[in-house]
Amino acid sequence: GQQLNQSPQSMFIQEGEDVSMNCTSSSIFNTWLWYKQDPGEGPVLLIALYKAGELTSNGRLTAQFGITRKDSFLNISASIPSDVGIYFCAGPHSGGGADGLTFGKGTHLIIQP
Amino acid sequence: DTAVSQTPKYLVTQMGNDKSIKCEQNLGHDTMYWYKQDSKKFLKIMFSYNNKELIINETVPNRFSPKSPDKAHLNLHINSLELGDSAVYFCASSQGTSTEQFFGPGTRLTVL
Numbered sequence: 266g267q268q269l270n271q272s273p274q275s276m277f278i279q280e281g282e283d284v285s286m287n288c289t290s291s292s293i294f295n296t297w298l299w300y301k302q303d304p305g306e307g308p309v310l311l312i313a314l315y316k317a318g319e320l321t322s323n324g325r326l327t328a329q330f331g332i333t334r335k336d337s338f339l340n341i342s343a344s345i346p347s348d349v350g351i352y353f354c355a356g357p358h359s360g361g362g363a364d365g366l367t368f369g370k371g372t373h374l375i376i377q378p
Numbered sequence: 379d380t381a382v383s384q385t386p387k388y389l390v391t392q393m394g395n396d397k398s399i400k401c402e403q404n405l406g407h408d409t410m411y412w413y414k415q416d417s418k419k420f421l422k423i424m425f426s427y428n429n430k431e432l433i434i435n436e437t438v439p440n441r442f443s444p445k446s447p448d449k450a451h452l453n454l455h456i457n458s459l460e461l462g463d464s465a466v467y468f469c470a471s472s473q474g475t476s477t478e479q480f481f482g483p484g485t486r487l488t489v490l
Binding site for chain 2: 308
């Protein structure tokens with residue numbers, strides 16, 4: 266089945282630093298999604314990407330849909346304490362959205378004081 | 379005004395018991411899902427329901443059965459609970475074939 270490889274697994278950064286994480290797939294995706302999960306909560310959609318090469322921003326977050334359609338990147342600029350959490354990339358499970366999502370294993374973001 | 383809600387938030391039970399988790403969405407969506415998140419935070423799709431029809435059942439034991447009384451609800455019934463069923467279960471919803479899914483707060487199931 267489809268697999269999403271997400272890296273890094275965890276990041277320890279200082280407040281104010283920029284963050285980059287990425288996701289690669291063994292197969293082509295038509296949609297890439299980035300979610301964030303806070304402790305004890307469900308994942309929250311941050312950014313959705315629908316076209317190869319697309320670059321989309323949401324505040325300090327910027328995500329890109331790789332030109333090969335097999336990867337995506339998420340950048341966070343000037344990190345703040347509330348950015349702490351787990352970031353997941355995701356894509357349609359079997360090509361169609363109604364089949365659910367395949368998730369990467371997540372990037373744990375930890376901000377050191 | 380919660381979009382996707384689940385009850386209970388926590389569920390602790392003994393092996394062999396039968397339990398249910400409820401999910402409701404007030405977004406007017408017509409597709410709902412159940413995901414399982416294991417101790418390593420890996421999220422995996424279990425079921426999706428569109429207009430009361432099961433679309434996918436992803437290698438889930440038949441002890442798990444989703445039940446949708448109407449478009450706004452998708453409940454998860456689990457029979458003969460096993461230790462390995464301990465996890466956090468998330469309900470989600472979307473409109474049609476949209477991949478933009480909205481998740482509930484999760485139910486942490488602990489089987490002793």
